[in-house]
Amino acid sequence: MIEVPDIDRSSTTERVAGALREMLFAGGVAPGDPLREISLAESFGVARSTVREALQVLAAEGLVTRYPNRGVVVTELTARDIAEIFEARLVLETAGVRAGAAGRDLSAATVALSAYAAAAKADDPVEQTEAHLEFHTSLVALLGNSRLVAQADSLNQDLRLALASVQRARRNARAQVADHRRLLSLMRAGDEAAVTAELDRHLRGAAVSVTERLLAP
Amino acid sequence: MIEVPDIDRSSTTERVAGALREMLFAGGVAPGDPLREISLAESFGVARSTVREALQVLAAEGLVTRYPNRGVVVTELTARDIAEIFEARLVLETAGVRAGAAGRDLSAATVALSAYAAAAKADDPVEQTEAHLEFHTSLVALLGNSRLVAQADSLNQDLRLALASVQRARRNARAQVADHRRLLSLMRAGDEAAVTAELDRHLRGAAVSVTERLLAP
DNA sequence: GGACAATTATTGTCGGACAATCTGAGTGTC
DNA sequence: GACACTCAGATTGTCCGACAATAATTGTCC
Numbered sequence: 001m002i003e004v005p006d007i008d009r010s011s012t013t014e015r016v017a018g019a020l021r022e023m024l025f026a027g028g029v030a031p032g033d034p035l036r037e038i039s040l041a042e043s044f045g046v047a048r049s050t051v052r053e054a055l056q057v058l059a060a061e062g063l064v065t066r067y068p069n070r071g072v073v074v075t076e077l078t079a080r081d082i083a084e085i086f087e088a089r090l091v092l093e094t095a096g097v098r099a100g101a102a103g104r105d106l107s108a109a110t111v112a113l114s115a116y117a118a119a120a121k122a123d124d125p126v127e128q129t130e131a132h133l134e135f136h137t138s139l140v141a142l143l144g145n146s147r148l149v150a151q152a153d154s155l156n157q158d159l160r161l162a163l164a165s166v167q168r169a170r171r172n173a174r175a176q177v178a179d180h181r182r183l184l185s186l187m188r189a190g191d192e193a194a195v196t197a198e199l200d201r202h203l204r205g206a207a208v209s210v211t212e213r214l215l216a217p
Numbered sequence: 218m219i220e221v222p223d224i225d226r227s228s229t230t231e232r233v234a235g236a237l238r239e240m241l242f243a244g245g246v247a248p249g250d251p252l253r254e255i256s257l258a259e260s261f262g263v264a265r266s267t268v269r270e271a272l273q274v275l276a277a278e279g280l281v282t283r284y285p286n287r288g289v290v291v292t293e294l295t296a297r298d299i300a301e302i303f304e305a306r307l308v309l310e311t312a313g314v315r316a317g318a319a320g321r322d323l324s325a326a327t328v329a330l331s332a333y334a335a336a337a338k339a340d341d342p343v344e345q346t347e348a349h350l351e352f353h354t355s356l357v358a359l360l361g362n363s364r365l366v367a368q369a370d371s372l373n374q375d376l377r378l379a380l381a382s383v384q385r386a387r388r389n390a391r392a393q394v395a396d397h398r399r400l401l402s403l404m405r406a407g408d409e410a411a412v413t414a415e416l417d418r419h420l421r422g423a424a425v426s427v428t429e430r431l432l433a434p
Numbered sequence: 435g436g437a438c439a440a441t442t443a444t445t446g447t448c449g450g451a452c453a454a455t456c457t458g459a460g461t462g463t464c
Numbered sequence: 465g466a467c468a469c470t471c472a473g474a475t476t477g478t479c480c481g482a483c484a485a486t487a488a489t490t491g492t493c494c
């Protein structure tokens with residue numbers, strides 16, 4: 001097999017969607033901001049129909065919201081939305097750590113945790129958030145169910161969007177990493193009750209923290 | 218306030234997507250069948266771009282699959298997909314019935330069960346499947362989390378698509394309804410362990426049955 | 435100040451065009 | 465006969481321009 005560099009085989013629509021996604025996660029546009037088809041088409045140098053398709057992709061992911069005949073705006077999350085997201089994550093991730101405690105292969109989760117620990121040392125909040133959520137997704141991945149992973153991913157994307165507007169490195173990154181390390185070792189020990197309790201505690205704390213940061217003036 | 222009939226305020230795209238959805242659920246097109254943009258546009262009497270948008274909506278829902286530069290085909294589910302769907306449903310619905318056993322308001326689920334019982338008497342398999350899945354969704358709805366309900370809905374849609382190709386009334390509709398009634402009464406009794414066990418049993422049995430029906434020649 | 439009409443901005447839908455890509459048939463080579 | 469190659473046809477991906485439909489805004493009148 002010959003080594004070939006990865007040719008970019010993505011469509012224009014995908015690239016536009018990707019660029020918009022980056023803008024959203026980097027906080028380039030704030031929740032509630034309108035995304036005008038014409039102006040985006042001019043900025044990217046593509047046709048309006050292409051932008052429309054890209055926006056529809058993002059709308060399906062929940063990152064933007066379409067109001068009929070009025071256009072697309074960056075999705076705004078309420079405190080209730082945040083609560084729902086964390087509750088849903090708790091449901092999915094609890095199922096994941098149960099499987100983990102029951103003896104699934106934890107190597108992928110271990111790798112994800114290392115990546116998170118590394119990102120925590122560097123001071124890039126976007127990168128850190130991504131690695132953090134990546135680890136949580138890896139917990140769901142313990143179930144080996146692609147649909148559940150996709151659902152977890154979707155929840156995490158919504159969260160990333162919300163966090164973009166208050167992006168700053170968590171001060172206690174080290175404590176955070178320790179929290180996650182504990183989850184892993186409890187799974188290794190096979191202590192299902194303890195790991196689910198710890199996950200519950202962890203996510204509840206995070207939900208409170210995120211909500212506070214979002215609603216703080 | 219004057220009573221006005223519900224004006225159809227949906228866009229052309231939505232109507233086309235809806236029509237396609239019906240075709241899929243009614244088995245008008247089989248999994249693997251291609252959906253050509255031009256021919257659909259002519260059939261519906263709309264522009265190709267409108268069909269494209271509708272297809273993208275369905276693709277986001279997972280009902281159809283887009284192969285770049287080769288078009289869109291009705292999604293084909295493998296035995297593994299079926300297993301994943303049922304496992305994912307088990308995760309979501311277990312969380313639901315736990316909440317139910319913990320004392321949530323069960324009236325919505327009760328209503329859904331009545332509707333299912335009624336549909337089971339009539340002999341419309343499409344209607345019956347819909348009511349059945351509706352009941353299961355109502356279990357997830359016990360959590361009061363719209364995101365989890367949406368995820369459950371999405372799983373059920375995929376299942377409906379798969380079932381469309383082998384659509385016929387379950388012979389033992391009465392036994393099915395009894396199964397579900399049991400779930401409800403166990404929740405009413407607040408017996409969490411029993412209701413989760415029963416749900417597990419019920420879904421595993423359904424998974425086997427569906428898989429057999431799909432793979433049978 | 436509020437009801438109402440006129441203006442404007444934007445989306446929703448259409449039709450046509452063309453390049454890029456995939457498919458399959460045919461052709462030639464070994 | 466198996467294989468590589470070329471080529472034509474079909475289909476998608478993307479662009480452009482147009483215009484109706486709808487919503488937001490402004491302006492006008494009482």
